[in-house]
Amino acid sequence: MTFSEENYLKSIYALQKEHPKGVSTNVLSKYLDTKPASATEMIKKLDEKGLVHYQPYQGVILKDSGAVSALKIIRKHRLWETFLANKLDFSWDEIHDVAEQLEHIKSDKLIRELDKFLGYPKHDPHGDPIPDEEGNVVKMEKKRVSQLNPGDIGTCIGVNDTSSSFLQFLDQQNIRLGSVIHILSVQEFDKSMTVRIDDRELLLSQIATEHIYVRV
Amino acid sequence: MTFSEENYLKSIYALQKEHPKGVSTNVLSKYLDTKPASATEMIKKLDEKGLVHYQPYQGVILKDSGAVSALKIIRKHRLWETFLANKLDFSWDEIHDVAEQLEHIKSDKLIRELDKFLGYPKHDPHGDPIPDEEGNVVKMEKKRVSQLNPGDIGTCIGVNDTSSSFLQFLDQQNIRLGSVIHILSVQEFDKSMTVRIDDRELLLSQIATEHIYVRV
DNA sequence: TATATTTTTTAGGTTTGCCTAAATTTTAAT
DNA sequence: ATTAAAATTTAGGCAAACCTAAAAAATATA
Ligand SMILES: [Mn+2]
Ligand SMILES: [Mn+2]
Ligand SMILES: [Mn+2]
Ligand SMILES: [Mn+2]
Numbered sequence: 001m002t003f004s005e006e007n008y009l010k011s012i013y014a015l016q017k018e019h020p021k022g023v024s025t026n027v028l029s030k031y032l033d034t035k036p037a038s039a040t041e042m043i044k045k046l047d048e049k050g051l052v053h054y055q056p057y058q059g060v061i062l063k064d065s066g067a068v069s070a071l072k073i074i075r076k077h078r079l080w081e082t083f084l085a086n087k088l089d090f091s092w093d094e095i096h097d098v099a100e101q102l103e104h105i106k107s108d109k110l111i112r113e114l115d116k117f118l119g120y121p122k123h124d125p126h127g128d129p130i131p132d133e134e135g136n137v138v139k140m141e142k143k144r145v146s147q148l149n150p151g152d153i154g155t156c157i158g159v160n161d162t163s164s165s166f167l168q169f170l171d172q173q174n175i176r177l178g179s180v181i182h183i184l185s186v187q188e189f190d191k192s193m194t195v196r197i198d199d200r201e202l203l204l205s206q207i208a209t210e211h212i213y214v215r216v
Numbered sequence: 217m218t219f220s221e222e223n224y225l226k227s228i229y230a231l232q233k234e235h236p237k238g239v240s241t242n243v244l245s246k247y248l249d250t251k252p253a254s255a256t257e258m259i260k261k262l263d264e265k266g267l268v269h270y271q272p273y274q275g276v277i278l279k280d281s282g283a284v285s286a287l288k289i290i291r292k293h294r295l296w297e298t299f300l301a302n303k304l305d306f307s308w309d310e311i312h313d314v315a316e317q318l319e320h321i322k323s324d325k326l327i328r329e330l331d332k333f334l335g336y337p338k339h340d341p342h343g344d345p346i347p348d349e350e351g352n353v354v355k356m357e358k359k360r361v362s363q364l365n366p367g368d369i370g371t372c373i374g375v376n377d378t379s380s381s382f383l384q385f386l387d388q389q390n391i392r393l394g395s396v397i398h399i400l401s402v403q404e405f406d407k408s409m410t411v412r413i414d415d416r417e418l419l420l421s422q423i424a425t426e427h428i429y430v431r432v
Numbered sequence: 433t434a435t436a437t438t439t440t441t442t443a444g445g446t447t448t449g450c451c452t453a454a455a456t457t458t459t460a461a462t
Numbered sequence: 463a464t465t466a467a468a469a470t471t472t473a474g475g476c477a478a479a480c481c482t483a484a485a486a487a488a489t490a491t492a
Contacts, residue, residue: 025469040472057457088326098326253441253481257479
């Protein structure tokens with residue numbers, strides 16, 4: 001499987017949650033920063049290989065074999081992210097881009113040994129679960145901060161946006177995995193929230209509250 | 217720089233020692249398992265980029281900029297080999313192929329951090345020196361076992377053949393970096409040598425003695 | 433030196449993954 | 463139900479990296 005095929009599979013997997021009845025070439029190409037025509041081509045090829053189900057004009061969904069392939073790449077991506085953050089001095093906003101390259105290295109032994117070396121981690125540095133060798137993922141019960149109400153308390157377990165700018169913002173605000181977030185109040189007009197973290201009060205925009213996941 | 221360009225530069229660097237006045241497209245393509253016509257094409261491109269000096273029919277040699285690029289890839293290759301052997305449970309005959317992929321990952325920070333994590337190693341698991349960030353290599357005084365005479369003593373510091381079959385042979389014979397080799401006798405007709413290693417006598421073929429490097 | 437052999441280059445193709453522009457289909461708006 | 467707009471596919475191209483076969487140059491042999 002080529003790098004490009006792997007990236008398409010991984011992207012379809014990610015987009016399927018939001019588009020369960022079919023990921024359109026438009027959405028897919030936007031996500032991958034290519035053009036719809038390129039997505040159509042690639043989807044056709046993946047369909048011929050039996051990895052996806054494609055109906056012209058109806059979008060694409062992964063077949064089981066395609067989902068397993070996608071999860072293997074996601075497993076590699078998250079193990080490498082864990083390596084970069086835990087063993088090397090990478091911060092959580094720096095790891096994604098490098099893992100985007102490392103995830104395509106082909107060696108079953110490498111990924112087994114890496115997993116062992118890292119102590120069989122269950123989650124990557126952004127709080128996302130690491131699939132096992134067969135592609136099984138334990139999906140956590142999680143809510144967005146935006147779904148909480150004043151008085152609620154949540155523990156940060158992940159983020160929904162791995163852009164450098166957002167992760168650096170969280171660093172500045174001392175928000176990390178495990179941070180306990182108390183919801184104090186919600187502004188009616190813009191849905192921004194006042195919260196307390198480590199005895200510090202701060203205001204989070206709606207965008208921010210939608211990108212932070214908590215366990216309640 | 218593409219993977220392919222990097223592989224060509226690295227190959228030219230390796231072959232230059234044996235072909236100082238120019239690496240032919242024939243030699244180069246054989247080394248890379250491609251065809252001479254493909255080598256000609258690539259060499260032309262590298263020449264246009266100012267990385268090599270190419271005279272039609274006269275072979276190719278690296279310019280300074282090309283040598284620096286090659287050494288950066290070699291540095292990455294050897295650091296990754298060291299990681300696989302020292303941190304993960306890879307044996308020295310398994311590391312080369314995976315490092316051949318890892319060497320192409322683009323991230324200056326990654327390689328700096330990896331170097332730090334490994335404790336700034338000076339040599340890879342095959343005994344080859346690891347170039348520094350500027351591409352400086354310390355070249356060791358070394359001889360092939362085949363160049364020694366009865367009575368000589370050498371310490372194994374490297375090998376000239378990283379094929380699995382050869383490295384597994386060395387493993388079986390308990391020959392590794394640091395092994396002290398006493399030359400006992402040389403057969404006239406086939407240049408095979410009887411040597412002593414760790415109080416064990418054994419016979420090495422000429423091929424073997426030419427592929428083991430020692431410090432005397 | 434003339435001829436034969438080998439090496440190297442050139443010419444023309446193929447595959448992968450991308451693109452733009454045009455045609456088609458679907459969806460939304462009158 | 464028509465028509466307008468948007469999404470999607472098709473058609474035709476391009477660049478990278480490979481290939482085979484033919485032409486050209488260099489080298490070896492007679
Ligand atoms: Mn990531
Ligand atoms: Mn990727
Ligand atoms: Mn190697
Ligand atoms: Mn390589």
